[in-house]
Amino acid sequence: NCNQYQAVVSTQSTGLEGETRPGGPQKSIEGWIIFVTNVHIEATENDIFDKFSEYGEIKNLHANLDRRTGYLKGYVCIEYEQYNEARQAVEQANNEDFLGQELKVDWAFVRPGKKPTSSKRKERRRGRSPSPDSD
Numbered sequence: 001n002c003n004q005y006q007a008v009v010s011t012q013s014t015g016l017e018g019e020t021r022p023g024g025p026q027k028s029i030e031g032w033i034i035f036v037t038n039v040h041i042e043a044t045e046n047d048i049f050d051k052f053s054e055y056g057e058i059k060n061l062h063a064n065l066d067r068r069t070g071y072l073k074g075y076v077c078i079e080y081e082q083y084n085e086a087r088q089a090v091e092q093a094n095n096e097d098f099l100g101q102e103l104k105v106d107w108a109f110v111r112p113g114k115k116p117t118s119s120k121r122k123e124r125r126r127g128r129s130p131s132p133d134s135d
Contacts, residue, residue, distance in 0.1 A: 021111070021113075022111055022112065022113020022114060023110055023111060023113055023114055024110060024111050025083070025086070025087070025090075025107040025109070025110060025111070026107070026109040026110050026111045027083070027109070028079070028108070028109055030059070030060075030079065030081075031059050031060070031079040031080055031081045031086075032079065032080045032081070032082070032083050032085075032086035032087075032107075033077055033078070033079045033080075033086075033107075033108035033109060034077070034078050034079075034080070034086050034089055034090055034105055034106065034107060034108060035075065035076075035077055035105070035106055035107070035108040036048075036052075036075060036076045036077075036078060036093070036103055036104070036105050037074065037075045037103070037104045037105075038074065038075075038101050038102060038103055038104050039063075039072055039074055039075060039076055039098070039101070039103065040072070040098065040099035040100060040101045041066075041069075041071040041072050041073075041074060042071060042072070042099070043072055043098070043099055044072075045061060045063050047099065048061060048063060048076055048078075049061055051093070051098060052078050052089055052093065055080070055085050055086075055088040055089035055092065055093070056080050056082055056084070056085025056086070056088065056089070057080065057081065057082075057085065058078055058079070058080060059079045059080060059081045060077075060078070060079040061076060061077070061078050061079070062076060062077045062078075063076040064076075077108055086107075089105060090105050090106060090107060093105045094106070
C-alpha cells in the first residue's frame with residue numbers, strides 16, 4: 001500500500017513519530033519517555049539531567065526519592081520531545097557506567113504486539129511439567 005510506504009518514509013526522514021513495528025517504541029501524549037534503572041542512589045537530578053542532556057533537550061525528568069532516606073529510588077523517567085533524541089539516549093546510555101553503576105535504559109512505552117523473536121527461541125518450546133499427583 002502506497003500510504004503505508006509514505007508513512008514509513010516520512011517517519012524515517014523526520015524522526016518525529018518513531019517506529020511503527022509491534023513492540024517498538026510508543027510516543028506518550030506529549031513526548032518520548034525513556035525509563036532508566038540502576039541509577040546510583042546518591043545521584044542528583046542535576047547529575048542525571050547533565051548526563052542525559054548529551055542526547056538532546058530534556059522536556060521532563062522525574063526522579064522518585066525514598067521518603068525515609070531521601071535518596072533516589074534507583075530509577076528515573078526522562079521525556080524528550082524528539083524521537084531521535086530519545087532513541088539516541090536508549091542506544092548510547094544503555095549499559096554505560098554512571099557513578100560506578102551500569103545504567104539500564106529502555107523505552108517506557110512500547111507499541112502493542114510482540115517483538116520479533118529469533119527462530120531459535122521458537123524452537124525451544126517447553127511442555128508442561130507433570131503435576132506431582134500424576135502417577
